[in-house]
Amino acid sequence: MSDADAPAAVDLIAVVGATGTGKSEVALSVAERLRASGRPAEVVNADAMQLYRGMDIGTAKLSLDERRGIPHHQLDVLDVTDEASVAAYQRGARADVERITSDGGTAVLVGGSGLYVSAVLFDLAFPGTDPELRAELEREHAEQGPEALLARLRALDPAAAADVDARNPRRLIRAVEIASRSEVVTPRLPSAPAVWRPARVLHLHRDRSELVGSLHDRAARMFRSGLVDEVDALRAEGLEHGRTARAAIGYSQALDVLHGRATEAEAVEATAIATRKYARRQVSWFKRYEAEVLDVSGTDVAGLQAVARRIVP
Incomplete structure (x- = not known):
């Protein structure tokens, strides 16, 4: 790529894509490289389920150590009994982006919840509830x-x-x-949405056959890592009374195990199937973005870090 063809410098970078494509590693590595070059960079989460405190294993939320000293925002801001609101998220996430960039830094938005990503990137309005x-x-x-x-x-x-x-x-x-409310329209991504502010959007793509296998392994790893115990602990916090959190992929299946409605093996398979369906919807959603599509098929952590080096030389 020549200098003339290189994307213009922006202070908002979005890393999007389906579950299992390596978004977190790319976002972290991009932020690290920016900081190493002397430009402050912070991460803003756009995964709806990572908003919830205590929902760590099933959402693949990075631990404090795994964040490598980079500030993260919009993590652990809701109790499991709270209902997630994309309108509230939009206000909070945009405020984070404004603060980061007003201080001369770059905000790295990362996540696979399509409507939440779009709520930051595009001029979408969200009606209140009745x-x-x-x-x-x-x-x-x-x-x-x-x-x-x-x-x-x-x-x-x-x-x-x-x-x-x-x-x-x-x-x-x-x-x-x-x-049902005639004065509003259903929020969805328009065919040509107006942007909120200039952003460089990186859409990670992984070959479907590779992704399908990795998602089953991901589901099995979550249960091996103690997802059922995590969900059992969250029941004491009111998980089963939350509209949003209890329906999260992996969490509803772990509840089935705890209630004796499924074996752990059945829960793993159900989680993998649900994740594959969700990944298909994510792919369809992000296809509509004007983005740089980065093929990460066959890449491990080192390969994802190499992707980041191409983004921030």
Whole structure:
């Protein structure tokens, strides 16, 4: 790449991609190289489940030691009984980015939660909640199941119905709630979204066959590392009363083990299947970004660090 072709310098770098592509290592290495060159750099998390305190193993959250002295933001900001709000996240994450960059630094946004990443990068508006309507929709879902709500959503907002994961009650109910209010539209990534501020977006891609195998290994490793014990401890913090946290991939499967509804082997397989489906949705979401696509197939940690050296020579 010539100097003329090199991307313009920006103070916001986003590292995105599917689960298991190595985003955390690339983001850390990019931040380290920036700091080594004399430019302050800090990481801003964009993984919705890493917002929760105590949800560490199942979210692959970096420990303090693994963060290598680099400040991280938007980690451990919610209790497991709290409901995650992308609007609240948008405010908090953008404030972090503004503070980091106003001090002359670079913010490295990293995560695979598509809507959360987009909430920072693009001009997306998020409507508030209507508690009465939400309660009504929750009752309808409990009594009639998802099909009635999905049919209503198709009538109100066909595009939202095509995008929503109807197997996720929280997301389906939220989509119907928003679509039922005529003054707002369902937040989704437009075909040509306006950017919030200039950013360099790095989309990590790993060959599908390689990714599928690694995701099963990832699920097995989480359970070997004590995910069931972590979930058991979080039950005392109210995990099963949280709308968002209890449904996280790996956590709902570990709850099945604790309740005797599944063996650990069955939970590992269910977690791997759910993660593969989620990864497919992530790939579809991030394909719509105007980004630098970086093929990380076949790379280990050293290879991911080499990717970072190409980003920050």
